[in-house]
Amino acid sequence: MLYGRAPETAALASLLDDARASQGSALVVRGEAGIGKSTLVSAAAETAADFTVLRCVGVESEHAWSFAGLQALLQPLADHISALSQTHARGLRTVLGLGEPPEEKTERDRFALGVAVLNLLAEASAEKPVLCVVDDAHWLDPDSADVLLFVARRLTAEPVAMLFAVREGYAPDFPAPGLDELVVGPLDDEAAASLLAERLSGRSNAMRHRIIKAAEGNPLALLELPAVESDARVGTDRTGPRRSTTARLRQAFGDRIDRLPEATRTLLLVIAAEDTGDTGTVLAAAERLGASLPDLAPAEADDLVRVGGGRLEFGHPLIRTAAYQGAPTYRRLEAHRALADTLGAVDHRRAFHLAAATTGPDESVAAALEASGECARGCGGHRLEYSTFERAAAFTPDGREKGRRLLLAAEAALLAGNAPKAAELSAAVGRQTRDRRHLARATTVGAAVASWGGEIREAYRLWTEAADHYTASNNPQAAGYPLFRAVELAWQGGDFRRAQDAADHAERLGIDHAAWVRHLATATAGLNRSHAITAAEAVASLRHLLAVHDEFGSNVSLDDRAMLVWWRTLIGDIATAERSSAALVRECRESGASGPLPRALALNALTEFHRGRWADSVALAENSVELAYELGQKIGPVKARAWILAPIAALRGDEERARELIDAALDESPSDTLVVVDTAIALLDFSLGRCEEALDRLMARLESEAPGDVLPHVPVAVEAAVRTGDPQRTAGAFEWFSRWAEATGVPHWQAMTERCLGLLASEEDAGKHYERAAELHREADAFPFETARTDLLLGAWLRRARRVGEAKSRLRSAAETFERLGAAPWTERVRRELRAAGDAGPLEAGPGLAERLTPQELQVVRLAAVGLSNREIGEQLYLSPRTAGYHLYKAYPKLGVASRTELAKLGL
Numbered sequence: 071m072l073y074g075r076a077p078e079t080a081a082l083a084s085l086l087d088d089a090r091a092s093q094g095s096a097l098v099v100r101g102e103a104g105i106g107k108s109t110l111v112s113a114a115a116e117t118a119a120d121f122t123v124l125r126c127v128g129v130e131s132e133h134a135w136s137f138a139g140l141q142a143l144l145q146p147l148a149d150h151i152s153a154l155s156q157t158h159a160r161g162l163r164t165v166l167g168l169g170e171p172p173e174e175k176t177e178r179d180r181f182a183l184g185v186a187v188l189n190l191l192a193e194a195s196a197e198k199p200v201l202c203v204v205d206d207a208h209w210l211d212p213d214s215a216d217v218l219l220f221v222a223r224r225l226t227a228e229p230v231a232m233l234f235a236v237r238e239g240y241a242p243d244f245p246a247p248g249l250d251e252l253v254v255g256p257l258d259d260e261a262a263a264s265l266l267a268e269r270l271s272g273r274s275n276a277m278r279h280r281i282i283k284a285a286e287g288n289p290l291a292l293l294e295l296p297a298v299e300s301d302a303r304v305g306t307d308r309t310g311p312r313r314s315t316t317a318r319l320r321q322a323f324g325d326r327i328d329r330l331p332e333a334t335r336t337l338l339l340v341i342a343a344e345d346t347g348d349t350g351t352v353l354a355a356a357e358r359l360g361a362s363l364p365d366l367a368p369a370e371a372d373d374l375v376r377v378g379g380g381r382l383e384f385g386h387p388l389i390r391t392a393a394y395q396g397a398p399t400y401r402r403l404e405a406h407r408a409l410a411d412t413l414g415a416v417d418h419r420r421a422f423h424l425a426a427a428t429t430g431p432d433e434s435v436a437a438a439l440e441a442s443g444e445c446a447r448g449c450g451g452h453r454l455e456y457s458t459f460e461r462a463a464a465f466t467p468d469g470r471e472k473g474r475r476l477l478l479a480a481e482a483a484l485l486a487g488n489a490p491k492a493a494e495l496s497a498a499v500g501r502q503t504r505d506r507r508h509l510a511r512a513t514t515v516g517a518a519v520a521s522w523g524g525e526i527r528e529a530y531r532l533w534t535e536a537a538d539h540y541t542a543s544n545n546p547q548a549a550g551y552p553l554f555r556a557v558e559l560a561w562q563g564g565d566f567r568r569a570q571d572a573a574d575h576a577e578r579l580g581i582d583h584a585a586w587v588r589h590l591a592t593a594t595a596g597l598n599r600s601h602a603i604t605a606a607e608a609v610a611s612l613r614h615l616l617a618v619h620d621e622f623g624s625n626v627s628l629d630d631r632a633m634l635v636w637w638r639t640l641i642g643d644i645a646t647a648e649r650s651s652a653a654l655v656r657e658c659r660e661s662g663a664s665g666p667l668p669r670a671l672a673l674n675a676l677t678e679f680h681r682g683r684w685a686d687s688v689a690l691a692e693n694s695v696e697l698a699y700e701l702g703q704k705i706g707p708v709k710a711r712a713w714i715l716a717p718i719a720a721l722r723g724d725e726e727r728a729r730e731l732i733d734a735a736l737d738e739s740p741s742d743t744l745v746v747v748d749t750a751i752a753l754l755d756f757s758l759g760r761c762e763e764a765l766d767r768l769m770a771r772l773e774s775e776a777p778g779d780v781l782p783h784v785p786v787a788v789e790a791a792v793r794t795g796d797p798q799r800t801a802g803a804f805e806w807f808s809r810w811a812e813a814t815g816v817p818h819w820q821a822m823t824e825r826c827l828g829l830l831a832s833e834e835d836a837g838k839h840y841e842r843a844a845e846l847h848r849e850a851d852a853f854p855f856e857t858a859r860t861d862l863l864l865g866a867w868l869r870r871a872r873r874v875g876e877a878k879s880r881l882r883s884a885a886e887t888f889e890r891l892g893a894a895p896w897t898e899r900v901r902r903e904l905r906a907a908g909d910a911g912p913l914e915a916g917p918g919l920a921e922r923l924t925p926q927e928l929q930v931v932r933l934a935a936v937g938l939s940n941r942e943i944g945e946q947l948y949l950s951p952r953t954a955g956y957h958l959y960k961a962y963p964k965l966g967v968a969s970r971t972e973l974a975k976l977g978l
Contacts, residue, residue: 072113073289074261075106081252082114085231086121089199092952094225096232098207098246101254103316103388104290107235110254111203114233121201121231122146122194128209129345130390136455137165139214140187143202150193155941158186165213180213180487181697182662184220185948189941191221191230192950199229206387207234208244215244220700223248224949227956237387247699256287266292288315290386294322316388323392326372333365335397336405338375342394343405343426346419347381355408403427418442421458431467439465440475443482456482460495463502473503473512480515487665487702493519510539514552521555524705524739526563530556534572541579550576550583557587558633561594569594589615593637605809612637628658628666635673639680640781642816644852648677655690659946668698668706675714682854684718684891685918686932689925691715693947704738711735712747720754721855723895728754749783756786757895765790765799772803781810788826797830804830818853821846825860828867837871840864844880858887862900869907877907890918919978922964930957931965935974 072079078099085097101107115123126142144166151159151168161183162168194200204210204218222232236244238253257265262282285291295318327335340356341347353363366382369375374389375382384390394402406427413420421438428435443458459479466472480495492515499512513536520529533556537549553576560569573591576584592611619634631654638647651674658667675690691714698706712735719728732747739747748767755764768787771780784800784807791800804826811819821843828839840863847857865880885900897913904910920928926947933943940951940958947954967973 072106072109073265074257075110075254078110078252078254079113082110082233083117085233086114086118086199086201089201089229089231090120092227092229094228094230096222096225096234096249098234098236098244098249098251099254100236100238100251102239102288103237104288104294104319104386105254105256106289107237107254108205109289111205111233111235115201115203118199118201121199122197123201123203125203125205128204128206128211130209130387136211136213137167137217139204139210140217141166143204143214143218144187144190147190147194150190153193154186154189155945158182158189158945162186162190180216181220181664181700181948182945184217184224185945185950187217188221188224188228188950189944192228192952195229199231202230202232203235204233205235207236208242209387210244219246219249220948222246224953226949226953228950228952257289257292258287262287262289262292265289266296284318286315288319291315291319294319319388320392320395323374323386323389324396326374327369327389327393327396330368330372331365333361334368335393336361336401337365338369338393339397339401339405340408341375341382341384342390343402343423344409347383349377349380349382351409351412352382355405355412358408358411359404403429418445425461425465428465432465433467433471436462436465436467436471436475440478443478456480456486456488456491456495470503470505473499473505473508476502477508477512477515480512484515484518489519489522489702492516506539506543507545510536510543510545510548513539517552517555521559522703522705524708526559526565530559530563530565530568530572533559534575537575537579537581541581546579546581549579549581550587553581553587554583554590557590557594561590566595586615586618605806605813609641609810609813612641628654628663628670632666632669632673635670635677639673639676641814642819642850644677644680644818647673648681651677656946664697664701668694668701668703668710671697672706672710672714675710679714679718680853682887682891683920685920685923685925685928687714688718689928692925693929697948708735708739712739712750716747716750717753720750721757721896722892723754723757725754725758749780752783752786752790756790757893759895761790761793765794765796769799769803772800781807785822785826789829792829817846817850818856821850821860822856825863828863833867833870837864837867840867854887855891855893858884858896861887862896862903865900865907866903869903874907878904878909881907881909882913885913889913890921892917892921919965919976923961924957927957927961927964930954931961931973931978934958934970935976935978937970937974 081097085095088095099107099111115125124143124146126139128139144162148166148168151162151166154162165183191200191202202218207215210218218232218234222234225232234244234246234249236246256262259282262285263278266278266282266285281292281295285295327338330338336359337352337356340352340359340361344352344355356362356365366375366377370377373385375384377383384393397405403426406423410420410423410427413423421435421442424435424438439458439462443455443462456479459475459482463472463475463479466475476495476499480492480499483492483495496512496515496519500509503509513532517529517532517536520532533552536552537556540546540549540552553572556572557569560566560572569591573584573588576587589611593608593615595608616634616637619630631650635647635651635654638644638650651670654670655667655674658664658670671690671694675687675694678684678687678690691710694710695707695715698704698710711731716728716731716735719731728750732750735747735750748771752764752767755761755767765787768780768783768790772784772787784803788797788800788804791797807826808823811823824839824843824846828836828843831839840860843860844857844864847853847860861880861884865877865884868874868877868880881900881904885897885904888896888900901913923931929947930943930949933946934940938946940954943949943954943958944951949957962968962973965973965976965978967976
């Protein structure tokens with residue numbers, strides 16, 4: 071019976087009821103040791119007779135073995151794996167140990183594995199609901215934890231519930247952002263007294279009171295302390311230093327173990343050290359230390375350990391801790407040595423027991439651990455891989471070999487997405503070896519980490535240093551890429567001098583592709599208003615780089631292709647940038663390349679923004695932010711908010727949302743990263759009619775060495791300056807913008823120049839510039855928002871010129887676009903002009919169909935409209951097929967359709 075747990079029981083019952091109704095969810099149950107977490111989740115499982123119940127327990131000694139938890143949890147579903155796609159089935163069989171590891175060592179995308187597990191649970195839940203119970207989740211191996219948390223955040227339309235029981239305030243932690251949590255607190259005195267009555271009889275009321283007070287509402291303490299706590303000990307604890315409840319319980323279990331025969335204590339020590347509870351392994355190792363199966367009887371009788379399903383299990387994790395930590399160090403070493411001698415040479419656990427039995431450097435142990443790390447790499451367990459290589463390095467006597475193993479650990483940590491660990495390990499390589507080949511690779515790891523984190527100056531330094539190491543190791547062909555990345559980072563940081571320095575450095579080193587580095591540096595210099603490099607030279611350099619990369623085609627990396635999209639956007643080739651970014655997103659999803667995906671999504675969102683598909687842009691940008699967080703990429707969410715989400719909110723006049731996004735970007739932006747949020751604030755001010763504030767913000771940026779992301783906003787500054795009566799203030803910036811527009815030869819940029827000329831011209835001459843701008847906009851066939859702004863200005867001029875019929879046509883065209891985009895402040899400006907032209911009629915246009923959908927629904931609908939099945943949609947968006955279908959059928963009534971066939975006809 072559970073005492074005093076009515077609210078907690080109700081919460082767990084609700085979770086199960088939701089799963090029965092195909093509303094899947096997850097709950098993290100947190101609390102101190104012994105507070106009743108396991109009892110609560112076990113009680114919930116007992117009420118789930120109509121569920122398939124899957125269980126696993128995190129074990130401290132298994133914390134370092136990748137996918138141990140996943141294997142234990144999902145083994146009962148092995149028969150369902152064949153229902154998955156071939157790719158998912160193969161990957162899942164590998165990590166669950168049900169198939170041979172791949173012959174080639176490949177990076178396994180953890181998102182693809184997460185979708186495979188999600189689909190496996192969905193398949194199983196087609197028969198009856200599924201409940202996953204993970205006890206002691208803080209001891210799950212990190213790879214299993216990553217996958218299970220990924221799945222837990224995506225339980226939307228599945229009859230699946232997940233429960234994670236986590237010890238609070240204990241290392242390691244189990245962060246679970248995005249999941250609901252239930253914190254289990256102490257029992258009140260009434261419930262504690264009721265529970266204590268089951269265990270405590272024949273004791274004085276005073277003693278009962280002292281036990282209740284000492285237990286502090288902890289149920290396990292209430293059950294265990296009466297059997298071991300004497301009046302004297304309780305009294306000592308009242309007057310002496312206060313011990314935590316966990317310490318009391320550990321002491322209680324330790325006292326019980328100390329009273330057992332020596333052979334029984336030995337057997338308990340081996341069970342605690344062995345971690346899997348495999349009876350055969352434990353008994354074989356114990357026999358080497360003089361213990362055997364009959365010696366288990368006293369521990370069984372005292373309910374310290376139990377036998378079931380061929381496994382030996384402790385009654386509570388604290389018993390394991392007491393059995394292991396209570397033994398002398400030499401006995402722990404003997405236990406691990408016995409286990410290592412028992413296990414075969416091919417068993418991966420042998421290396422870990424050898425390490426645990428060794429007290430100093432030992433090359434044989436290091437080699438065994440390295441082999442174990444290589445095995446982990448073949449199975450996709452990058453978390454285990456880097457921790458094993460790091461441990462191998464710790465046992466390595468030779469400094470050069472130690473550096474090589476630390477390098478393997480650093481590269482594996484980078485693949486695992488653990489940026490801080492990768493940086494720590496890459497820095498450690500240089501303290502152990504001077505081998506320039508190893509230093510080049512290690513420095514590249516450090517540079518990649520700094521780039522991910524937006525640490526521009528540090529990343530620049532490390533990329534340059536990596537190029538030096540590659541050149542010194544007689545590998546100059548590898549030195550070009552680091553310097554190329556160094557220039558790109560200097561560009562992002564607005565540090566054009568450093569871009570030129572990197573190009574000079576490439577030429578001094580005589581590396582391959584030095585000309586490419588120079589071309590990129592020249593392009594960056596063209597974005598510096600005070601630099602001698604002309605806009606024409608900069609644009610020519612960019613076009614040369616684009617042509618060279620196009621020539622390489624599929625041999626260009628996904629990261630580099632993302633960079634190409636940005637360059638194309640900068641020169642105004644939005645049509646190509648849109649196609650390229652959409653293809654890049656598709657390839658990342660289809661190939662399972664999650665690392666470059668957030669950046670690809672953000673760039674695709676940027677092109678959709680410019681193309682006037684703001685709902686799609688928001689959906690892609692929000693997806694980018696979500697995935698970047700899951701991957702630990704810091705700079706991605708900052709840029710998605712500052713460059714896409716905040717500007718859209720600003721142009722729509724949603725000040726609260728815009729400022730929320732801007733504040734988040736500022737809070738999370740690394741200190742030396744130049745992510746311009748001033749432009750988003752300026753757009754908000756300008757949209758709401760605060761022209762002076764908008765101008766001040768833009769000029770503060772434009773009067774510095776402004777990077778390319780400010781360039782498109784020069785026309786806003788010009789219009790704001792004209793409206794505040796100070797057009798001369800933007801003269802220099804507009805001249806710079808005009809040169810760039812002319813050099814690109816792109817109709818859109820030229821249209822913007824003409825619009826600015828119209829604003830700056832006399833009333834008599836303004837019209838011809840506006841009309842020319844409108845012609846160029848139609849020729850560009852892009853940037854509908856900017857086209858509408860030009861139509862607004864032209865329509866207003868036509869009205870003043872008493873060409874009312876033409877004015878109304880232009881103004882209504884602008885209104886249609888603004889209304890479709892939800893740009894309310896701009897729609898209101900058009901309404902005022904129409905009223906002034908004598909047209910007070912209603913606007914027929916309204917928000918586009920896409921605006922009716924949530925971002926997730928829109929992404930699902932887009933893929934369904936081109937013929938993808940629910941399973942294919944799920945694989946691309948990291949959803950289960952059922953959840954994809956759920957979003958699709960929620961979207962149908964909003965769009966007024968009832969089938970995929972009708973959906974395809976909408977032309978969304």
